[in-house]
Amino acid sequence: GAGVSQSPRYKVAKRGQDVALRCDPISGHVSLFWYQQALGQGPEFLTYFQNEAQLDKSGLPSDRFFAERPEGSVSTLKIQRTQQEDSAVYLCASSFRTPRGTEAFFGQGTRLTVV
Amino acid sequence: QQQVKQSPQSLIVQKGGISIINCAYENTAFDYFPWYQQFPGKGPALLIAIRPDVSEKKEGRFTISFNKSAKQFSLHIMDSQPGDSATYFCAAWPAWGGADGLTFGKGTHLIIHP
Numbered sequence: 055g056a057g058v059s060q061s062p063r064y065k066v067a068k069r070g071q072d073v074a075l076r077c078d079p080i081s082g083h084v085s086l087f088w089y090q091q092a093l094g095q096g097p098e099f100l101t102y103f104q105n106e107a108q109l110d111k112s113g114l115p116s117d118r119f120f121a122e123r124p125e126g127s128v129s130t131l132k133i134q135r136t137q138q139e140d141s142a143v144y145l146c147a148s149s150f151r152t153p154r155g156t157e158a159f160f161g162q163g164t165r166l167t168v169v
Numbered sequence: 170q171q172q173v174k175q176s177p178q179s180l181i182v183q184k185g186g187i188s189i190i191n192c193a194y195e196n197t198a199f200d201y202f203p204w205y206q207q208f209p210g211k212g213p214a215l216l217i218a219i220r221p222d223v224s225e226k227k228e229g230r231f232t233i234s235f236n237k238s239a240k241q242f243s244l245h246i247m248d249s250q251p252g253d254s255a256t257y258f259c260a261a262w263p264a265w266g267g268a269d270g271l272t273f274g275k276g277t278h279l280i281i282h283p
């Protein structure tokens with residue numbers, strides 16, 4: 055596709071439920087990032103993949119958060135036992151080269167609401 | 170610890186005026202400074218970016234001014250238009266160390282009055 059695609063656009067989960075958020079990066083992009091954006095705040099870095107390798111997961115807030123990119127293209131962010139504080143927009147971004155100082159293209163995000 | 174401080178939080182400018190948003194940072198390892206524009210319900214989109222080897226970069230109506238010694242950079246939007254109404258984020262990326270993702274400011278909600 056022409057841009058980064060994320061699905062679903064909206065997700066409502068009951069507290070304690072597991073959720074999976076999908077990201078389709080731009081074809082050929084080596085780098086893939088996940089960010090969390092709370093209401094009225096800037097995006098916060100969660101994790102980074104270079105192809106299929108997860109090179110940085112320093113931003114994941116707890117061990118309930120897990121991300122994978124098994125074939126170096128599509129990525130899934132999974133949140134287990136969701137809590138209300140997990141409510142946010144989850145953004146995926148990709149870039150053509152390795153990460154630092156290159157343009158990152160963002161998807162529209164998945165808005166997660168935990169009730 | 171907030172590594173990139175952005176101000177103001179909100180800004181109202183008349184059509185045709187100049188919008189100015191400021192950011193300050195502390196980490197001297199930062200060496201790439203992009204500005205992103207975000208409309209409601211959309212992801213951030215890159216507007217313009219600068220590296221610290223230049224003091225100014227201009228693209229159309231958008232200009233970044235960079236002051237390395239003060240560790241500050243700003244976005245100027247000339248001839249502001251109602252279509253520029255959006256949330257703007259400054260960000261920074263270190264050349265080494267730290268996380269592999271961008272560090273964002275908290276954002277500025279810009280409203281351009283017609």
